[in-house]
Amino acid sequence: MKKLAVLNRIHEEKVMAIVRVDTLERAKEIAEGCLEGGVSILEISYTNNNAGEIIEKLHAIYGDDLLLGAGTVLDSETAREAMIKGAQFIIAPNFNSSVASICNRYHIPYMPGCFSLSEVVDALTAGADMIKAFPSSAFFGPQIVSAIKVPLPYVPILSSGGANTDNIVDWLEQGVDCLGIGTLLTKGSKAEIAENAGKIRAIVSNFKNKS
DSSP states (O other): OHHHHHHHHHHHHOEEEEEOOSOHHHHHHHHHHHHHHTOOEEEEETTSTTHHHHHHHHHHHHGGGSEEEEESOOSHHHHHHHHHHTOSSEEOSSOOHHHHHHHHHHTOOEEOEEOSHHHHHHHHHTTOSSEEETTHHHHHTTHHHHHHHTTOTTOOEEEESOOOTTTHHHHHHHTOSEEEEOHHHHSSOHHHHHHHHHHHHHHHHHHHHHO
8 A cells, every 4th residue: 555655645746856965964955945835755866875875864854744765776776775765666767677576576666767658668567657758858848748648648657857837737738647846946045945846836736726
């Protein structure tokens, strides 16, 4: 049930902060800014060697207030380490069958990056729970969602790049299931992050209320 609860929370909240951070103090600033603005889902990227430590410490500090996942997970060894540190979902820029296997074994949602429909189908066949439209979402914008969902309407899509306060409604209208947002939710002061998070949350909430 834990896997289902994680996926339901992601689907319900629809916004994920993509975090690349060097220190715990900065990670806390970002987390607190996001929480103040109504964003509680964070992907901590393994492009930084201390990502596991940051996941572990944020989980200890904030508990279930934050839903923490690991990003840029390229292999099964990293995936397992992230799980042990407390990551509740695994995201990658690519599809890797060994990562899919270990995520399925431990009942952790896996969200690989796919560019082509062939990659999408291969990832789904291996048990991926959501497809990260990468790098296509940054290249093509909101229309990439419908380009995938017209032939594969059942595929949950996580965008990665390309979303901002001016086009979030476009993404939602195209059917994106979760918006991965970096700069707006990770740069600037805690107050600036909170302000941006609040704007994003308001747009998403208004869209959902009208739907």
